[in-house]
Amino acid sequence: MDLRPYGLTEAQIAEASALLNYQPFRISDAIVTGVAHFWLYGTALAPLDRLQMVFDAARDPPARWHHAVAASEKLDRLYQCFVETIVELCPGGSYLDLCCNTGYFPVLASLRGMTAMGVDGADFSAAVALLNGLTGARAGFRQSLYQPTQYAFVPPIDDVFDIVSCMAFVIHVPEPLHLLRYIAERARHAVFLWSAFPRDDAMTVRYPMLHQFSERPFPWGFDAGVAVSDSLLIYSMQELGFPRHFEVTAPPDAWPPVCGNPLMAPYEPLRAFVFTRG
Numbered sequence: 210m211d212l213r214p215y216g217l218t219e220a221q222i223a224e225a226s227a228l229l230n231y232q233p234f235r236i237s238d239a240i241v242t243g244v245a246h247f248w249l250y251g252t253a254l255a256p257l258d259r260l261q262m263v264f265d266a267a268r269d270p271p272a273r274w275h276h277a278v279a280a281s282e283k284l285d286r287l288y289q290c291f292v293e294t295i296v297e298l299c300p301g302g303s304y305l306d307l308c309c310n311t312g313y314f315p316v317l318a319s320l321r322g323m324t325a326m327g328v329d330g331a332d333f334s335a336a337v338a339l340l341n342g343l344t345g346a347r348a349g350f351r352q353s354l355y356q357p358t359q360y361a362f363v364p365p366i367d368d369v370f371d372i373v374s375c376m377a378f379v380i381h382v383p384e385p386l387h388l389l390r391y392i393a394e395r396a397r398h399a400v401f402l403w404s405a406f407p408r409d410d411a412m413t414v415r416y417p418m419l420h421q422f423s424e425r426p427f428p429w430g431f432d433a434g435v436a437v438s439d440s441l442l443i444y445s446m447q448e449l450g451f452p453r454h455f456e457v458t459a460p461p462d463a464w465p466p467v468c469g470n471p472l473m474a475p476y477e478p479l480r481a482f483v484f485t486r487g
Contacts, residue, residue: 210285210313211235215343225343228336230262232313233285235278239266245280246273248468287464291403291481292317294457295372298399298483299323302371305395307362308355308378311336315348328366330354357428360387366395374401380476383428385414385437386445393449396486400451403481405436412441417475434475442482451484 212225212234225236233243242263251260264277292314295304301322306314309327316337318325326349327337337350353362355378373396379385392400407415417434437445443454459466459481466478 210288210317212343213237217343221339221343224339226263226265228339229311231257231310233281233288234311234313235281235285240264241278241281243277243281243284245284245464246277248473249280249470250276251470251472254472283462284464286462287459288313289317290459290463291374291376291401291457292321294481294483295374295401296321296323298401298485299371302398305366305368305370305373307373307375307392307395309333309337309350312340312348312350314374314376315350316340316344316346319346319348320344325349326351326368326370328353328362355382355388357382357384357387360384361391369395369397371397372399372401374403376403377476377479379404379437380435381433382435383416383431385435386441389437389442389445390449393446393451396451398486400446400484401457401481402442402484403457403479405434405476405478406439406442406480406482407436407478409438410440411438412444413438414441436475439480439482446484450486452487453485455483457481457483 217225217237222237222240226240229236229242231244233245235241244260244262247260264274266274295318304318304323304325306327309315309329311333312327315325315327328351332352334350337348340346341348353364353366356363373392375392379388379402382388415436416431446454466480
């Protein structure tokens with residue numbers, strides 16, 4: 210999301226640089242954010258708080274800066290495609306983005322006329338408030354953490370929305386089918402999912418080979434690289450009351466389903482599906 214047209218002051222640029230990181234934002238001519246640079250060029254896995262995700266032309270080497278800009282723009286084009294699909298599915302409807310991070314999708318959906326809410330386990334309320342203030346969006350935010358032992362977000366989200374999305378989070382839960390059920394229960398009309406969905410006629414869940422980053426008890430640790438086969442995904446959503454589906458085709462200049470970085474292999478192929486009720 211390009212924030213430059215909103216004419217940020219120096220103070221707002223500094224605030225945005227402190228609050229925005231994982232998702233693709235162009236804060237100024239000299240500052241860009243996003244994890245996409247790591248996805249393409251990272252050389253060692255690490256927790257998110259140890260990754261560089263804010264890039265400054267005045268600080269970073271020219272090659273890294275140009276790579277970061279290109280990677281962020283590529284992912285931004287993919288996200289823009291996703292937002293347009295969501296809006297077209299239910300113009301002016303209600304929208305929930307589960308695990309929204311700093312609010313990219315709810316903010317853009319709000320700007321396109323939807324009543325949008327984001328939910329995340331971390332407190333991104335300040336980031337969403339900043340984006341609302343800069344852009345004129347009216348996206349909501351609620352802090353709620355997914356608990357696999359309860360198969361729910363805590364505190365609970367009881368509302369039902371016209372469309373619910375979950376971007377690259379199915380890949381981070383040890384029991385993904387329960388998460389799919391929870392998502393389906395919150396959706397009145399449609400579900401949008403982007404995660405690792407390998408092409409496979411067998412109905413399988415693929416788990417990463419090694420525990421990564423988690424100090425929580427089993428089965429946490431198997432929460433970075435979980436992949437659901439497309440046949441199991443489609444069957445599951447049919448059972449949950451969503452018999453119709455289509456795969457979202459990204460523009461050719463947007464983010465690729467396969468990064469070409471060996472570190473990202475457990476997280477691929479990244480594919481987006483829309484499911485609708487009959």
